Amino acid sequence: MAAVDSPRARARPFWGDTRFVLGLVLIAASIAGVWLVVTAARQTAPVLAAARTIVPGEVIGAGDLRPVEVALGASEGAYLAPDTLPEGAVAIRTIQEGELVPSGALGTADDARVTTIVIDTAVDVPAAVAAGSRVELWFAPPAEDQRTFAEPRILVADATVVSVAREEEVIGSAGAGLELVIPRADVAAALAAVADGSALSVVPVSGAAS
Template identity: 30%
Template structure:
């Protein structure tokens, strides 16, 4: 068999190619950067398009029937709720004229239906003298049941009272006395102001004026001081 003899000549070696840094002249690099930019811009546009959140107003303190709204009572918050703009007061709108028609607790969104003409408020704030110990836990917006113990008639000497009778259920506290205020029937500066429906005002005032003992019992779930 014939074999090839070495001639002493070396076979050609392939030349090594140096890796080059990509430059802006590289069309592939430019195309990749453009694709990233397009994806980023498109994603941001899609998020803006599908972001249904709007700013509405939230109560920063309890709102009670009969009071007027002020900027300090409210703050804007972003929400994602169907038909929120038609249901709640918008943050980009002027505050509506009128008065609060129903209780709105701290942190709740303010419904448009909760503000309107004062003629629609059918309750009045009545000064109720109570023991100072009862006031310690009450705040504006507390919800209470009003109980009275009427004086017994015909009794001599020491005052005697009938069994307690509940006159009001789930009444809203409109104002509580400041620290150090008194609690006398003669002066309402230290009394708790409770919103009483118009049809019950005469009965509540009659009990107070006749010297009945009045107790305000917080209802279940009522806002209280420190809670």
């Protein structure tokens, strides 16, 4: 009588097992996924960063920017690439030195709706106030006796500093000279305060980055 093969003898090789093949596929897919993530993270693209602090209303030229290589992934299109700076582009918000330039931070002169004025403050300004700082402009009108001043009030609620010349830089001055970016709507009031001899001062906006 012929011998009957046992179940163990008839077992298929393990590489023919569906579960084994599926496990290999999953491992390969996992390795490929990790490789793609690492490769994407290493890919960089050239974008433009501010070479100095740029304030609202300033016309931006090529010399104000520098190219840098960064990994942005899906955010790449949100920033200005080299050779794409529009002619006559104007900053519509402050762009800090070293910051990548968002496409949305640029506009035209009409978009800016701001202008610059120069003022002298009655007292020196805080050390934290520098180019790019957001400040409030306060004024105290002369009193009727012309020897004292009325209670200070806010003149411009949101101004941006372009430059500061502090006391040691302004001979004979007890305060400082500042160039400020202010909304065009506030220009008349600011010039009137300068003309009537109001005491002017600036206060950093709480929580604003300088």
